[in-house]
Amino acid sequence: MTAPASYEAPPAPAFLFDLDGTLIDSVYQHVIAWRAALSRLDIDLSVWRIHRRIGMSGGLFVSALLRETGRTLSGEDIAMLQEAHRDEYLAQADSVRPLPGAAELLAALTERKVAWAIATSGYRATAHHALAMLGLPADAPMVTRDMVAHAKPDPDLFLAAAALLGVEPQHAFVVGDSVWDLLAARRAGAIGIGVMSGGYGREELERAGAYRVYADPADLLARADEVGVRGLAPSAA
Amino acid sequence: MTAPASYEAPPAPAFLFDLDGTLIDSVYQHVIAWRAALSRLDIDLSVWRIHRRIGMSGGLFVSALLRETGRTLSGEDIAMLQEAHRDEYLAQADSVRPLPGAAELLAALTERKVAWAIATSGYRATAHHALAMLGLPADAPMVTRDMVAHAKPDPDLFLAAAALLGVEPQHAFVVGDSVWDLLAARRAGAIGIGVMSGGYGREELERAGAYRVYADPADLLARADEVGVRGLAPSAA
Structure with missing residues (x-):
């Protein structure tokens, strides 16, 4: 044995x-919220590019964005973006x-x-x-x-x-x-x-x-x- | 030579x-438009499932939908869905x-x-x-x-x-x-x-x-x- x-x-x-x-x-509500936030700074980024970055850190998201658009954003712009994203997302949270x-x-x-x-x-x-x-x-x-x-x-x-x-x-x-x-x-x-x-x-x-x-x-x-x-x-x- | x-x-x-x-x-405007149209019939379908069917025929889209939700739709429902999708899409066409x-x-x-x-x-x-x-x-x-x-x-x-x-x-x-x-x-x-x-x-x-x-x-x-x-x-x- x-x-x-x-x-x-x-x-x-x-x-x-x-x-x-x-x-x-x-995810799609986050995509729409980022798109609306970005448009406040007149940044037009193709929607699929936003989608592919959902779930990564906001800081890396903004870096990737700067690379693709060639824009420079101030610390104030970045803080505004994050706040605008939060507000736009919460406005749609009912549909989640x-x-x-x-x-x-x-x-x-x-x-x-x-x-x-x-x-x-x-x-x-x-x-x-x-x-x-x-x-x-x-x-x-x-x-x-x-x-x-x-x-x-x-x-x-x-x-x-x-x-x-x-x-x-x-x-x-x-x-x-x-x-x-x-x-x-x-x-x-x-x-x-x-x-x-x-x-x-x-x-x-x-x-x-x-x-x-x-x-x-x-x-x-x-x-x-x-x-x-x-x-x-x-x-x- | x-x-x-x-x-x-x-x-x-x-x-x-x-x-x-x-x-x-x-594409994302079409996704949102379909989601809004479907919600008029109280159909809640995960958004990614809608996304993956954009670009296919509306008839096949509705068949796939019926299979996944187990719902039966009348010809009238289907016509309403297609019309609601068109209206919801056109309402957002400015953002395309x-x-x-x-x-x-x-x-x-x-x-x-x-x-x-x-x-x-x-x-x-x-x-x-x-x-x-x-x-x-x-x-x-x-x-x-x-x-x-x-x-x-x-x-x-x-x-x-x-x-x-x-x-x-x-x-x-x-x-x-x-x-x-x-x-x-x-x-x-x-x-x-x-x-x-x-x-x-x-x-x-x-x-x-x-x-x-x-x-x-x-x-x-x-x-x-x-x-x-x-x-x-x-x-x-």
Whole structure:
């Protein structure tokens, strides 16, 4: 008879979720808000270029913008842009909906005692309204831009979220809709999972390092066995 | 001395352009317009799912929608949806801009006597305002949804546009931003070229059959030598 192998059992993996485009359907409202903010400075940037930068840090967004438009912006202009974006976004926040399966996925993880947290490049002021929408209490585990030195694609947000849960990043899945999430996941040493609900295509997310790509949270919930979470999908219970 | 090879010289290639997302920056306005139209029937569809269907025929769009929502729509509902989409789009048409390089690319082709036409799944009522925006006369070569039996991804629009120019589709490049354009190009027997200005990523356009993918019309104009058009880029003149 063979003796049982001796090894240190790994802890159960935790889930670190991006917010916009991953749990709530807010990416296009952010795109429109940035476009309106930029037009206040007479900056016309093609809309797809704005879309591809949603979810990255506002500072990097503005740098990329300056490179493409050749404009110089004062510190005052940049502060005005960020404020205008926030106001324009909040004006449309009523039209933001949770993504299909988002609330159910978080509830199922909680019920299965799988640790999870939200890690968003957004500020608390714009992100907090998402919690109620997802059926979460105001003290649900969430790390926002205000709490770290650098936003995505720096790994800080995911490192802070893992620390909040008391897990090592290597034992966490990062779930996000953008290539910035997936780069931040790699830099944090976590495993990236992509969702297409923010508008990026499957191929782009895979090339950025996603281990698996799902349509949206409902699709991830239904196939959570593929990432090794047992008994999560309602039908598998 | 070697005798010159004997063969029938091919005609110069023509260009068949999609409109929305390819020549004008209107995709996100179409997305918002569809979302508003759908909400009149209390249909909440994730925004990215709407985005990925822009440029395909309205009939196929509605079928796909019915499949995903499980709803049944009456013929009256469908007519209302299409009309609501048109009204919501026209209400935002002021914010639509030509994409960088679009007017210059068409002007350069005209100057080099390279035949070109526009082939759009849109109706004349929504598409005609794009002509002035692109610096084109009202009689510029354009095939709209009203003029063919089926829109994209059926090949009819590109076949009709090639016929309008008197060229064989196999001697045409189809330039489009969506996978529907590229499928229609293949079915027409033309060579597809992708542009990322409608929001699809490079990988997705390549996998759908694009021979080359450019950022936008300005990028295509600057690198037109890659598709065998000589002397087009301003710097190469």
